[in-house]
Structure formats: C-alpha cells, structure tokens
Amino acid sequence: xxxxxxxxxxxxxxxxxxxxxxxxxxxxxxxxxxxxxxxxxxxxxxxxxxxxxxxxxxxxxxxxxxxxxxxxxxxxxxxxxxxxxxxxxxxxxxxxxxxxxxxxxxxxxxxxxxxxxxxxxxxxxxxxxxxxxxxxxxxxxxxxxxxxxxxxxxxxxxxxxxxxxxxxxxxxxxxxxxxxxxxxxxxxxxxxxxxxxxxxxxxxxxxxxxxxxxxxxxxxxxxxxxxxxxxxxxxxxxxxxxxxxxxxxxxxxxxxxxxxxxxxxxxxxxxxxxxxxxxx
Numbered sequence: 001x002x003x004x005x006x007x008x009x010x011x012x013x014x015x016x017x018x019x020x021x022x023x024x025x026x027x028x029x030x031x032x033x034x035x036x037x038x039x040x041x042x043x044x045x046x047x048x049x050x051x052x053x054x055x056x057x058x059x060x061x062x063x064x065x066x067x068x069x070x071x072x073x074x075x076x077x078x079x080x081x082x083x084x085x086x087x088x089x090x091x092x093x094x095x096x097x098x099x100x101x102x103x104x105x106x107x108x109x110x111x112x113x114x115x116x117x118x119x120x121x122x123x124x125x126x127x128x129x130x131x132x133x134x135x136x137x138x139x140x141x142x143x144x145x146x147x148x149x150x151x152x153x154x155x156x157x158x159x160x161x162x163x164x165x166x167x168x169x170x171x172x173x174x175x176x177x178x179x180x181x182x183x184x185x186x187x188x189x190x191x192x193x194x195x196x197x198x199x200x201x202x203x204x205x206x207x208x209x210x211x212x213x214x215x216x217x218x219x220x221x222x223x224x225x226x227x228x229x230x231x232x233x234x235x236x237x238x239x240x241x242x243x244x245x246x247x248x249x250x251x252x253x254x255x256x257x258x259x260x261x262x263x264x265x266x267x268x269x270x271x272x273x274x275x276x277x278x279x280x
Contacts, residue, residue, distance in 0.1 A: 001019060039056035080110050084110075090128055102142055219251075232263055235259065235262075237276075256277075260274060
C-alpha cells in the first residue's frame with residue numbers, strides 16, 4: 001500500500017514507490033509488463049471511493065532492514081578514526097559508547113590527532129586519566145543532529161564542562177574545531193566529524209587574576225597583539241565565543257566569567273587561560 005491515488009500510468013512512470021511500511025517498492029517496466037518488486041501487475045485501475053487497486057500475481061515480502069550499527073562499529077567502518085578508537089579502547093570507554101545511549105560524538109579524524117604536537121598522543125596513552133577527560137569532552141548525551149547543534153550556544157559534555165558552539169560563514173564550530181561532516185547515524189546516537197582534537201579547559205581556580213570588573217551591561221574589548229598567532233578562539237565564559245583576533249563582548253548578567261583564548265601558532269593550537277571578568 002502507498003499513499004495517494006496512483007494510476008497504472010503513474011506507477012509506470014515511477015522508479016519506486018514509498019510504501020506505508022516505510023521502504024521503497026521498486027518499479028520495473030519491461031516488454032512483459034509492469035512489475036512492482038517481483039510481482040507483475042495483472043489488472044490495473046480498479047477504482048474505489050478512497051483509492052485505487054492494482055492486482056498483482058505475487059505476495060510482496062518486504063526486505064529485512066539492515067541492522068544499524070552502534071557508534072563504535074560505525075566509526076570502525078568509516079576507516080578514518082583509528083587513533084580515536086585506540087584512545088577509546090585505552091580508557092575503557094568502548095562499552096560505554098556501545099551502550100544504549102543515545103550519545104552525540106564529535107569525532108576527530110586521524111588527521112586531527114596527527115596535527116597534535118609530537119609526542120602528545122603517546123603521552124596521553126600513558127596518562128589514561130587525562131585522556132579520558134579529553135575523550136568525554138567530545139561526547140554529549142542525546143542524539144543532537146547538525147541542526148540541533150547549530151541552534152545551541154553551548155553543549156554540556158560528559159566531561160562536565162560546556163562546549164561552546166559558534167556558527168559563522170565558514171561553518172559550524174564546536175570549541176576550536178570545525179564540523180566537517182554531519183549526521184552519521186548509529187543505532188545509539190550520532191557522529192559529527194571534526195578537524196581538531198578538543199582539549200577541555202582547565203578548571204579555573206580563584207587564584208587566576210581578575211582582568212576587569214564593572215557593572216552590567218559591561219562591554220569589554222579583548223586584544224591579542226602577538227604577531228605569531230594566526231588563528232584565534234575566544235571563550236568568554238558565558239556560553240558565547242568569537243574567532244576574531246580582537247573581539248568586543250558585552251556581559252549583561254552579573255557573575256564571574258572565566259575568559260580563555262585558544263590560538264594557533266606554528267601550526268599548532270595552544271590554549272591560553274586569560275583570567276576572569278567580574279560583572280556586578
């Protein structure tokens with residue numbers, strides 16, 4: 001069965017028909033007649049008040065839907081997440097990401113891991129506690145589609161901290177990483193491919209210096225004058241971010257906001273913890 005009143009002529013001009021079961025029924029026109037699936041239409045256009053009937057000579061059996069694979073299996077089949085999967089295995093997170101979920105994974109490619117400074121991967125594999133924190137910073141609860149992500153200002157990760165989202169003309173950024181491929185569905189979640197390994201910011205201590213304070217609304221002009229920096233990512237601490245070198249930002253709500261800057265220098269990203277903005 002399909003929605004709509006499809007005449008024999010309509011059917012013959014279609015390559016497939018979406019059935020109420022949800023799958024597509026292929027149509028094939030030959031010298032012998034019109035076939036839907038492996039059945040030939042033997043009588044057509046029997047009209048009824050609420051539709052039309054076409055008689056066929058064979059009972060149609062819907063093909064079994066292929067079983068969808070979980071996040072780990074899907075990433076394995078993709079072939080470009082070897083380092084990520086090794087890190088997941090080293091931190092005993094494989095069973096977690098094969099579990100019920102659902103999860104949203106921002107997955108760095110092998111190229112993203114290769115861009116880290118020399119020795120970083122080896123050092124992390126020897127410090128599984130730090131590596132686990134990094135990996136959990138790439139995972140969120142729920143099945144967040146690309147559209148969902150683009151409509152969010154930040155995402156709470158399983159590591160516990162918020163991952164800022166920034167939508168620009170260049171694309172959608174999570175932290176300082178660009179999402180390069182979206183909505184790779186798995187049975188227990190969804191994968192979005194990113195081009196940079198995300199490093200969770202260090203938890204801020206009260207010892208960090210206060211950069212500025214004032215009453216809300218408080219407008220701050222941030223500056224980075226280092227000529228060696230070629231890319232910037234300012235995290236303003238309130239869920240907003242900017243990729244400008246010297247952005248201006250307004251704090252509208254009283255609070256203490258940790259400001260962090262990530263810069264690209266000599267081909268690598270380096271995180272700089274700037275300090276706090278206090279808004280009264």
